[in-house]
Amino acid sequence: MGVLDGRIALVTGASRGIGAEIARRFAAEGATVIATARTLEPGSSQLAGSLTDTVAAIEAAGGTARAVAADVSRAADRVALAERVTAEHGPVDILVSNAAVTWFTPVADFTAKRVDLMFEVQVKAPMHLAQLVLPGMRERGAGTILNISSRAAIHPQLPPTGRASRGGTVYGMCKAALERFSTGLAAELYADGIAVNALSPNRVVPTPGTVFHHLTTEDAPDAEPPAVMAEAALALCRPPANGSRALTGRIAYSQDLLNELGIAVPSR
Template identity: 40%
Template sequence: MAKTVLITGCSSGVGNETARAFLDEGWTVYATARNTDDIASLEEAGCEIASLDVTDEEEISAVVDRVIDEHGRIDCLVNNAGYGQFGPVEDVSTDLIEAQFDVNVYGPHRLTRAALPHMRERGEGTIINVSSAAGRVSVPGMGTYCGSKHALEAMSDALRSEVDAHGVDVALVEPGPVSTSFADRANDELKKLDQSDAYDTVYRFYEDSEVFGGQTPVAVSPAKVAETILEAGVSPAPSARYPVGSVSILADKTRYLPDSIRDAVYRQLLRLL
């Protein structure tokens, strides 16, 4: 029987490529997005599709129940859905922070709670949480997004040890900049802020999406991230973390620098602007 994977956030970019990568490996793929029109091409390619908003408990239960009813198993869960709420910490309202965590943290938690009992019952399974280089190092102007990814990393680390005895693996995939529409969405989120003059330099830094988006030379392709997710999904003993791209590898290393040095680098960068 073909193995089964449930993937969130498949409308474009990494999620879309991940669905195709697992499909090419012969898996039964349940590709989900808030709007199924956005994943019609995945259905044509051979995926099972479903509408899924990761903030909706009922939709999550319905999709997980459907996979179990139709195939009796969830071998891999890929928590990919997410977005970036950028902006100086002071300018980001509590409501916007709650929305960010609802998708990036509570969403994976909801999916994990729904799928994990079935994995434990079978004594096997893999949960892959798509994090970010921002989940390892916090950056000015990205505190809310970094906070959500830091939280996802911490929860994943705890979960990995908790479920080890049950035969379930937990892996984090940590890309740096990716050539997707992520930057466009982040720019849209910036526009929601009541931007104060106190942080003009920070806003100028993010006005050009090439600073953190898909046009930067160090950005990796969605296919590269999908390839890494697939590697974690098919491995009998996946690594705890999979950094993807040079930015992610560098971010991981900078964690070992003294805080004063990192702060000095950011200070100088903002002065240059």
């Protein structure tokens, strides 16, 4: 018996990195995971990982998962995704919005097209997907929405240090907007019993994306393993025990959250 037995979990950006790790962790706890991303098959992206890989790993471990290719930058794809999941598996119990597209470019050189795409994927898509799954959650009086954020949402200190001057402003804008959306939606849905949270890693997680952008390396000693984010995501998405209210309205940081809840921080 897993803590997510019988639940339908929709995880975006699940072809690699944090999204794939969350999908695997949720499936290990009994959820039927709908893994979605643009990359369905291996070799169709410049980054390693695919939905086929994620689903194969879940099924090899005895879990249940389905791959549904979708481009969440497109409203029509988002609608089709929600309709397909509901028709084939029933209403979504858990929505994890993790998909991201990012460029690290100074504001002076950022193109309007790239700004629009980043906000579409990392702000508008999580909002739209939430709107699409909310009717089913409200009907059952329960549900969880988790938006994956980043410490980039925190305002930089001046004079700048580290990455603050390297072109992360637009990325930080997206994540700050996502966090404000999360807390606002949590307030709106509090009476409905639907939890909404934002979750960030305490440290940079070595994923194909962060390594590609030279934010970390696969063997960086100070990096945070993807399993830490997955365990923290599970802590925010598991049903509350003993009639208590689910955690909601949190801007949470993975290791801090696990320490607060007395959950061991994974080392892998």
